Amino acid sequence: xxxxxxxxxxxxxxxxxxxxxxxxxxxxxxxxxxxxxxxxxxxxxxxxxxxxxxxxxxxxxxxxxxxxxxxxxxxxxxxxxxxxxxxxxxxxxxxxxxxxxxxxxxxxxxxxxxxxxxxxxxxxxx
Numbered sequence: 001x002x003x004x005x006x007x008x009x010x011x012x013x014x015x016x017x018x019x020x021x022x023x024x025x026x027x028x029x030x031x032x033x034x035x036x037x038x039x040x041x042x043x044x045x046x047x048x049x050x051x052x053x054x055x056x057x058x059x060x061x062x063x064x065x066x067x068x069x070x071x072x073x074x075x076x077x078x079x080x081x082x083x084x085x086x087x088x089x090x091x092x093x094x095x096x097x098x099x100x101x102x103x104x105x106x107x108x109x110x111x112x113x114x115x116x117x118x119x120x121x122x123x124x125x126x
Contacts, residue, residue, distance in 0.1 A: 004028075006028075008027070008074055009024070013095075019034045020033060021065075024075055025075055025077075027074040027075075043081060044064070050062045059086060060089065062084075065078055068097065069096060070095060070096055070098050076096075079101065082101040082105075083102050
């Protein structure tokens, strides 16, 4: 039986910036191609709407990819759009987001689902 290699954030951070999207899921590396123009248009529009809404009401910050969401030393995801409510702003660091966001918008295709990123969308729309 082959030995499973478990990667950590340290190995993940050393990966090249080559236009591909890298994520770690429980130590396993997933690689996808950069998104296409339609995807980027939709993500950009969603980001602008969410950012304007959150900023106007002082609700928190909205980020657009790439931004690492470091859920553990062996799980790092890169959602397309991330919202962090004001009370959780301490999670934002130079590395990215040190924990699960309040809201994450992801088009992940065949990547596995992550219940730790499931939140109530009503959090943003007060």
